[in-house]
Amino acid sequence: MNVQLSTETTTKKRAIYESTLRLIKEFGFHGTPMSQIAQEAGVATGTIYHYFTSKDELIVELYHDVRERMQQVIFKDNDLGLPYPDQFTAVWMNLVKYYVQHPEVLGFLEQFFSSPYVKDVYPEDRVCFQDEVSVFLKQGVQDGHIKPLDINIISAAYIGTVSATAKRNIHGRFALKEEDLKKMVAIIWDGIKN
Numbered sequence: 177m178n179v180q181l182s183t184e185t186t187t188k189k190r191a192i193y194e195s196t197l198r199l200i201k202e203f204g205f206h207g208t209p210m211s212q213i214a215q216e217a218g219v220a221t222g223t224i225y226h227y228f229t230s231k232d233e234l235i236v237e238l239y240h241d242v243r244e245r246m247q248q249v250i251f252k253d254n255d256l257g258l259p260y261p262d263q264f265t266a267v268w269m270n271l272v273k274y275y276v277q278h279p280e281v282l283g284f285l286e287q288f289f290s291s292p293y294v295k296d297v298y299p300e301d302r303v304c305f306q307d308e309v310s311v312f313l314k315q316g317v318q319d320g321h322i323k324p325l326d327i328n329i330i331s332a333a334y335i336g337t338v339s340a341t342a343k344r345n346i347h348g349r350f351a352l353k354e355e356d357l358k359k360m361v362a363i364i365w366d367g368i369k370n
Contacts, residue, residue: 191217201283260321275342
């Protein structure tokens with residue numbers, strides 16, 4: 177019985193998360209009421225409040241869920257045996273491809289990092305998006321692969337180009353070709369390598 181309840185809970189929460197992502201992409205944080213999320217997810221509004229005490233809690237929990245799922249995909253090729261420049265390329269390309277396949281995630285994250293919610297996740301003294309990507313980039317600096325620059329500069333060059341590239345592809349302005357992506361990430365690498 178517990179397995180069935182656990183599966184049902186997981187299924188409902190997943191439906192709530194996916195509906196929230198789609199609606200926020202279309203209407204933004206403020207234009208997406210809980211009632212609309214419930215309708216889109218096919219659950220009662222009370223069901224959402226069973227899992228989340230508020231819309232704010234839902235958005236923060238959704239951020240953690242998105243981040244966890246992304247990291248499983250982004251670092252799939254990040255084998256410790258690969259040279260750091262190859263890891264740098266693989267992570268960047270995986271992230272671009274993930275955003276292209278999941279434009280609602282890109283839209284959600286851009287809104288999240290431009291909102292007060294970011295302070296709920298990252299205290300003032302931490303770098304935004306200080307997760308495995310930032311740790312990966314910091315490790316590159318520490319190991320002498322990347323110029324010893326402020327991590328905010330490195331992250332902006334790395335993550336900012338990912339977002340711009342994915343958006344150009346999503347909006348039909350740039351056809352996603354493997355060789356073009358490799359050329360783009362090579363430009364970034366050439367600019368920040370030590």
